[in-house]
Amino acid sequence: MKKSILSKTTAAALGAFLLIAALPGCSGGGAVNTSGNTASADASNPTPAGAAKEPAAAPKSVSITNVSYDPTRELYERYNKLFQEYWLKEKGQEVEITQSHGGSGKQARSVIEGNEADVVTLALEGDVDEIRKAGLIDEGWVKRLDKESAPYTSTIVFLVRKGNPKNIKDWDDIVKSGIEVITPDPKSSGGARWNFLAAWAFSNQQNGGDEEKNKEFMKALYSNVTVLDSGARGSTTTFVENGQGDVLLAWENEAFLSQKEHPGDFEIVTPSLSILAQPSVAVVDANVKKHGTEEVATAYLQYLYSDEAQRLEGQNDYRPSNPDILKEFGDTFDLNIKLVNIDDDFGGWEAATEKFFADGAIFDQIYKR
Amino acid sequence: MSGLKAPFRRRGNNVIPGFGLSMGVTLTMLSLIVLIPLASVLLVLRDYSFAEFWRVVADKQTLATYRISLSCAGIAACVNVVFGVLLAWVITRYKFPGRRILDGLIELPFALPTAVAGIALTTLYSDKGWIGSLFDKIGVKISYTTKGITIAMIFIGIPFVVRSIQPVLEKLDPQYEEAAAVLGAGRAETFFRVVLPELLPAALTGFALAFARSVGEYGSVVFIAGNIPYKTQITPLIIMNKLEQFNYPAATSIALVMIVFSFLVLFGINLLQSKINKIARGS
């Protein structure tokens, strides 16, 4: 009796296992189908998704995935159209580009975990470098493209409410008591790290390099922070839509965008000193080899440096890296702002992360009681 | 009998067929979908010493998140028990227009996507929102404070309490209460001495379920929590934070603490519930 029950159990277990095993399999098939549909719907050129894997036959269409960070949504929406036209003219090939946006660190992590991006366009070099450490991007990627792989740059500015009621002019105004500051969490947000470092650089200049005083300054700053969202976009929404805080520390482009969305409600204040924020782009070598998309992915990033693309970046409030085109936008950007940079003033991202943002480092210390 | 000590082996003689099959399917699916995935968490920690594990899970900032998560969830569950008993009572004992609609609305937090609930609550309770602006006038901030977290937790926890208590209340014969009243007990006395003791196990189950769910909740809480370390950072957010620093072992360590915690809470609930069942069948 006992024996027969046992064997029945085993049989049933086996049956159920097959059922489950079949499930991912069949929904895996579903996934292929879905992407096939996407390709035909978007590129208006019905080709099976698998076509991308046969570079030899020069397929009619190819698809790549761009994993990016939050504030670039509007930029890449436009840039993708520009690139699609360019590539069609150049190679006679349709490109389908799938976008993914989120906090920069989160996006880097998803690529490391197996989100098969062909290119990454993230908020900072450190995040792209994590992907290199995971073995997906080759060594020396920073030098593969011009300008340290940063086709456009930005900086950190203040966004304040109309009329600047708290009279905020510079970094030392936002550490005063009674000012509510909105900035994201440097532990999870790339933009937040630029914010932190810019503030530190200001304090360092004021206090002649006294680390203890810098820590005091940062402590005062972060005790004014009322909401520490996990991403830059979250902070902007908190400040703009939900009306929190007196000042938002924001990417310059994000600040411009908020102004465009809500004309007349906000003002941009440029502090006396800020940081040159260089969002980094890279081809994810392991993935493009797997997909056979090396050529188009590389071209996708290189085209970011073309005059048309540089102008588009300027129109989307990123500072073009080409100095001539940057000058065309002299009315938009405050070109006189003093900018420190990560390599010269902080010894690169590795050192900065270690010193400021690692567990137990300065950012954690300023919150310790 | 001593040979039959192994778990999941049937006991007693029972003529109903299908034990092997149903147990087989149950255990297999449970293992594949829940147990093996959860065990994989341990695999990530294989290179982690206990000292490292402890340093992460007992870190000051992590401890603060437990405190915030647990206290908000605790307060929310208490509020839910009070209003849960009230709602269950009103729905089962009174007849009034709209009773069935009220009854139907209880499950709204189940059905409403957590992210939608989170965004809606944040908008509603921020100092620009309909409710938040009223509280702002008396100087109380709700969104981005622990009050906001608690409110989101009340929102997601309420159905658990009402639905735990309702069946017990339905089974509890009103005659019982009437008898007490006839014997001269006051209304309050009847409620506290006759009804409440009967409801207690169910209320506790509801409390524990709402509590366990609130502690782990992410979608609806993340929008309304300010994420300030030591002040409004909840445990799921610090797990997210560790992940974003590519620190998988640290994230999994804290996750493990939460898993063990929810297992213990649930185990307690199930013990309670089998007790309730015995009472329900006994009386």
Add this chain to the structure above:
Amino acid sequence: MRSKTLQIFLILLGVLFVALMLLLPLATVLAYALRQGWRIFAAAITDNYAVKALNLTLLAAGITLVVNTTFGIFAAWAITKFRFRGKQALTTLIDIPFSISPIIAGLVFILIFGRIGWAYPLLEAWKVKIVFAVPGIVLATIFVTFPFVSRALIPLMQSQGSDEEEAAALMGAKGLEIFRKITFPHIKWGLLYGVILCTARALGEFGAVSVVSGHLRGKTNTLPLHVEILFSEFRLTAAFAVASVLVVIAVIILILRNIVEYRLKKEEE
């Protein structure tokens, strides 16, 4: 009469609580969705990405439903019709997904099927993608809603006892026959109730799915994720418009639930 006053007071208190805590968030969603008029509302919900997200959400919920219902019936049968050691532990294990943080639920699948996971080499060899693809979203949804059906069935079948089934078995009926002719008629409304709640939760799952999704537009975005995306694109009205689609589905489900419950109670009497 004092008793009447108390009754009205209690009812009002209950209604007020529900209105404030549950109805107002719902109303907020709808009010924001329509604040810029119907045209923007319609544009938002017929947007290509929104429709794709809806399809994916429905697909995930559909598969989840089949898997969890199968499991729920077998588990409830095993647990309520037999006595065995470890029953308490088994019920608890089944309930775990109820109270586990959705973040953890998503994380465990990353830790298995992600590039850092132990099953990844195998998946590579088979050319199957699980996380950051549709199967991962389905799996995460199944995990989160795993106990719903069994939780609805177990108390019901427990209170019914197993005398009838035993009698049938003694008369020589086969397992499937017993289930179909004796058990099923008793539990069908309860089963439907569980299925409905499971669907509701599956449609709305956010946390776990967000971890395994990769947010690929038009490919791995479910409707709740699409809401979040619109929200972070400053398209607040569109976000609430899409959210209101989910709200409407939720309300329809609640109405269904209510009908089912009504039938359930009638049957009991």
